Amino acid sequence: MNKYKLLLAGSTVAIAGMLLLTNSINGKSEERKAINTSPVVKEKGVESRNEEWAKYYPRQYDSWKKTKESDKIDDQLTKNPQLPVLWAGYGFSKDYNAPRGHFYTIQDITNTLRTGGPIDAVTGPMPTACWSCKSPDVPRMIEEVGELEYFTGKWAKYGQEIVNPIGCGDCHDSKTANLTLTRPYLKKGLEASGVKLEDITHQDMRSLVCAQCHAEYYFKKTEWTDAAGTKKTAAVVTFPWANGLTAEGMEKYYDDANFSDWTHTISKTPMLKAQHPGYEMFKSGIHAQRGVACADCHMPYVQEGAVKYSDHHITSPLDNIATTCLNCHQETEAEFKAVVKTKLERKEQLNKIAMDNLAKAHLEAGKAWEAGATEEEMKDILQDIRHGQWKWDYSIASHGAFYHAPEETLRLLSVANEQAQTARLKLVSVLARHGVVDYIAPDFSTKESAQALAGVDMPKLVAEKEAFKATLLQEWNKQAVEKGILNMETRKGMSDNTSYK
Amino acid sequence: MNKYKLLLAGSTVAIAGMLLLTNSINGKSEERKAINTSPVVKEKGVESRNEEWAKYYPRQYDSWKKTKESDKIDDQLTKNPQLPVLWAGYGFSKDYNAPRGHFYTIQDITNTLRTGGPIDAVTGPMPTACWSCKSPDVPRMIEEVGELEYFTGKWAKYGQEIVNPIGCGDCHDSKTANLTLTRPYLKKGLEASGVKLEDITHQDMRSLVCAQCHAEYYFKKTEWTDAAGTKKTAAVVTFPWANGLTAEGMEKYYDDANFSDWTHTISKTPMLKAQHPGYEMFKSGIHAQRGVACADCHMPYVQEGAVKYSDHHITSPLDNIATTCLNCHQETEAEFKAVVKTKLERKEQLNKIAMDNLAKAHLEAGKAWEAGATEEEMKDILQDIRHGQWKWDYSIASHGAFYHAPEETLRLLSVANEQAQTARLKLVSVLARHGVVDYIAPDFSTKESAQALAGVDMPKLVAEKEAFKATLLQEWNKQAVEKGILNMETRKGMSDNTSYK
Structure with missing residues (x-):
């Protein structure tokens, strides 16, 4: 009997041990699940306050905040004084700087002379659409008021709402933290270009979240009626991708729609302004063709102790060649x-x-008009200028196109110049026909001389901006703080650099 | 004693065994040496008969002979009828085909209308220098008569001597079979560009043997006196590399030397003809920068049973992507x-x-002269045309520049066009000054219309060539056979395609 007792006791111990082990395994599995499940930053809607995400993602937040280091103002109008002439009559002739870090998007859009000096919610030159790529408050507003209402009205309409710079909620779902497309216009653009949204892979997403902003778009005039029956006109950010993601495809899109961003004040050309077709140029280059995503080079993985995360200090990989480019380039x-x-x-x-x-x-076209050239004489010439400037702008307006797609950049610049020269050749004949021989265009070798040609009144623009910053802007920030959507602490130590003071 | 005897016998056997082993090792070493020592094709001088090399290198020879397959005539003047205008007054306006295999170099130089129809050793348009890249008989002749004598006289001077197409003796030493530079002008060019010949590596040589011919050169007029005291003028193939291997560097070299290949018969421009700066363009591209040699892609290794050798069927790697490009491109x-x-x-x-x-x-420049333009008015314009056409030609004259250096090719084509358009803009003013307004250049949309503008008399050129082929060429071949330097068997089954009949 003793023998049996012993066996029984042994079995009991073994069973108890197995149960404990099972429990432990299940426990580990739960633990793993917990570790791998992202904390919920916000249950519903978009959390636009970057510092709220910092509570759960301190490392990513800290690295994102390093985009603050990129604070230098690099005035492109001084560097390339052709620009004010090229953009005469358009906002970019007033103020155009090289891009700074994501941390500065709200300051940049607020400070730029392009957005002018509104004195209330319905004044100023630009529409609400101008906010679209500047803040995670944009998808929050689109959710709150609807897409068409968001795109209706003046830029100043949302000064007290759109206050947090490009950050977490632009690319990440606030509940799951998964990569997500928060901008409806990218989805529509992709569909127009033939992409099925359900086929998008994770690796695609690692570029597409960037493509939400780093892409070509225009403001499509859209009539609509709100719930109260009021007729309204929205300026809806729209990607011109229906003929493909090429300069020529989009040129055709705009020509077919008889669209122009503005009429050039010197040449009277119906112009196109390329925004920043970074994604499109990237797609035409060898990195995209080899399956590389934006994040592979611009957000390399960082190791800190036992933790590995992707660097949100988004900048040029050239600042960090060893951990980016050299991974592949031996x-x-x-x-x-x-x-x-x-x-x-x-x-x-x-x-x-x-x-x-x-x-x-x-x-020279301006001179031809002055000399009495007719619409008929100028039509082809203006089309050459429109198409030439479009291709030039397209090839250089986005970040790093010279690297993302060097051959396409050089091709477009070459064709752009050919179209400019074709226009100029025709203009010599038109000018001669109207008695102007050996005309030499006036000097545009400095920002000042070029802005004078473009009719830019800098003192007035700066005074308006300063007045706005001293008054309405203060009110916006006050309201945003009261509403709890802006934490002024996050702007502490922020410089207020501009190109004009 | 028996024990000692036994030990002694054992030692003797061991020593004998060791001696045998040593002998066997030495024997193996001799055998290895023999296997690894190339057979001597010719003890002294250059063996120019490719079929003599075939006795020792049958596989390499058979693969070389496959260049015979590339026999199609692809008339570039028909394909790009701008060309006869661009080259008006120069041989290339008469006849210019896409390159064929190495097997055809002698046939090509003999058949092209550029070498005309000489009737004896001192007639015809071209100098001896035209043979320089066509045959291993060239280094043989340079050794026999000296470099300056070789470069003196008319092309027809060597018709009975230079008879074997580009082959073994162009790149391999006839005694050691090592890669060797048989053309003195490459060595001089390298030294002028700052390369120390003693620093050249084996991997360098795998490109440099190609660079002997696939490079830019000009015929430098050189006065000299022979051993008999006779004053002579040589046209010496010279690489313009003293300012580096770039289009701009060579342009400066030619400008500084006040050199022109010919004067354009329509525009009176002192022109430069780019030859085939394949090596230079290649050096500016990423493959060269990553240490790839010409032979890596154009002469991949082939395995036949236990033997591995490099494929001498030199052609575009695109004909053989799997065994060339895809070795690196995944x-x-x-x-x-x-x-x-x-x-x-x-x-x-x-x-x-x-x-x-x-x-x-x-x-348009031609029209300006006609209208009475002055040298002073035209000087800058002709310089623009000279520089523009040089860059255009430089960027496309060599094989595969679009692939070897796509960005440099696009850059040069763009700058070339800018210079052409700058000239045209100036010409509109000059023409207007001389009473010509709205001038439109005559049609050059076909080879025929373009050659008419260039003053090319095709029937005359073809008749001269046919007469030459029926008479002097037959005599050359007869003499070469008698001299034992040409084996007509090697030309068996060779088609006699040209663009003009």
């Missing part, structure tokens, strides 16, 4: 830099040529 | 082809634009 940093330098030099050479000739074409 | 053949196709399309687009405008510039 060469030294010096060799890699030399290759990139040559690419940049080639682009700069063709860029300068094209800008010079486009600017001259505008000024 | 993608499918279809994906790879698509990338290359886009590169080619970009080049073709810019090439056509530049050719059109350069041709118009020549014709």
Whole structure:
């Protein structure tokens, strides 16, 4: 009997042990599940306050906040004085700087002379659409008021609502933290270009969240009626992708729609302004063709102790060649830099040529009008200028196109210049026909001389902006703080650099 | 004692065994040495008969002979009728085909209308230098008569001597079979560009043997006195590399030397003809920068049973993507082809634009002269045309530049076109000053119309060539056979295709 007792006791211990083990395994599984389930930042809607995400994602937040380091104002109108002439009559002739870090999107849109000096919610030159790529408050507002209402009215309408710079809620779902497309216009653009949204992969998403803003778009005039029966007109951000993601495809799209962003004040050309077709240029290049995503190079993984996360200090990979480019490019940093330098030099050479000739074409066309040229004489010429400037702008307006798609950049710059020169050749004949021989365009070798040609009244623009910043802007911030959507602490130590003071 | 005897016998056997083993090891070593020592094809001088090399290198020879398959005549003047205008007054306006296999170099130089129809050793338009890249008989002749004597006289001087197409002796030493530079002008060019010949590596040599011919050169007029005291003038093949291997560097070299290949018969421009700066363009591209040699892609290794050798059927790697490109490019053949196709399309687009405008510039300049333009008025314009056409030609004259250096090709085509358009803009003013308004250049949309503008008398050229082929050429071949340097068997089954009959 003793033997049986012993066996029984042994079995009991074994069973108890197995139960404990099972429990432990289940426990570990629960633990794993908990670790791998993202905390809910907000149950419903978009959490636009970046600092709220910081509570759960401190490392990502800290790295994102390093975009604050990119605070230098690099005035492109001073560097390339052809620009005010090219954009005469359009906001960019007033103020245009090289891009800064994501941290500055709200400050940039507020400070730029392009948005003017509104004195209330219904004044100022720009529509609400101008906020669209600047803040996670945009998808929050679209959810709150609806897409068409969001796109109706003046930029100043949302000054007290759109206050947090590009951050977490622009790319991440506030409940699941998954990558998500918060901008309806990208989805529509993708569908127009033939992409099935259900086929989008995770690797696609690692570029598409960026493409929400780093893409070409225009403001499509859209009539609509609100719930109260009021007829309204919205300016809806729209991606012109129906003919594909190429400069020529979009040019055709705009031509077919008889669309122009503005009429050039010197040449009277119905112009197109390329925004920043970064995604489209990237797609035409070898990195995209080899399956590389934006995040692969602009958000490399960082190791901190046992934790690995992706760097949200989004900047040029050239600032961090060793942990980005050299992962694939098997060469030294010096060799890699030399290759990139040559690419940049080639682009700069063709860029300068094209800008010079486009600017001259505008000024020579202006002279032709002055001399009495007819619409009939000018029609083809203005079309050449429109198409040439579109291709030039398309090829250089986005970040790093010279690297993302060097060959496409050079091709477009070359064709842009050919179209500018074709216009200029025709203009010599038109001018001669109206008695103007050997005309030489006036000087545009400085920002000041170029802005004078473009009719930009800088003192007035700056005074308006300063007044706005001293009054309405203060009111916006006050209201946003009261509403609890803006934490002024997050702007602490922020410089207030601009190109104009 | 028995024990000692036994030990002694054992030792003796061991020593004998060791001696045998040593002998066997030495024998193996001798055998290895013999296997690894190339047979001597010719003890002294250059063996120019490719079939003599075939006795020792049958596989390499058989693969080389496959270059015979590339026998199609692809008339570039028909395909791009701008060309006869661009080259008016120069041989290329008469006849210019896409390159064929190495097997055809002698036939090509003999058949092309550019070498005309000499009737004896001192007639015909071209100098001896024209043979320089066509045959291993060239280094043989240079050794026999000296470099300056070789470069003195008319092309027809060596018809009975230079009879074997580009082959073994062009790149391999006849005694050691090592890669060797048989052309003195490459060595001089390298030294002028700052390369120390003693630093050249084996991998360098796998490109440099190709660079002997696939490079830019000109015929430098050189006065000299022979051993008998006779004053002579040589046209010496010279690489213009003293300012580096770039289009701009060589342009400066030629400008500084006040050199022109010919004077354009329509525009009176002192022109430069780019030959085939394949090596230079390749060096500016990413493959060269990553240490790839010509032979890596154009002469891949082939396995036949236990033997591995490099394929001497030199052609485009695109004919053999799987064993060439895909060794490094990790993608499918279809994906790879698509990338290359886009590169080619970009080049073709810019090439056509530049050719059109350069041709118009020549014709408009011709009209300006007609209208009474002065040297002073035309000077800058002709310089623009000279520089523009040089860059255009430089970027497309060599094989595969669009692939070897796509960005440099696009850059050069763009700048070429800018210079053409600058000339044309100036010409509109000059023409207007001389009473010519709205001038439109005559049609050059076919080879025939373009050759008429260029003053090419095809029936006369063809008749001269046919007469030459029926008479002097037969005599050359007869003499070469008698001398034992030409084996007519090697030309068996060779088609005699040309663009003109």
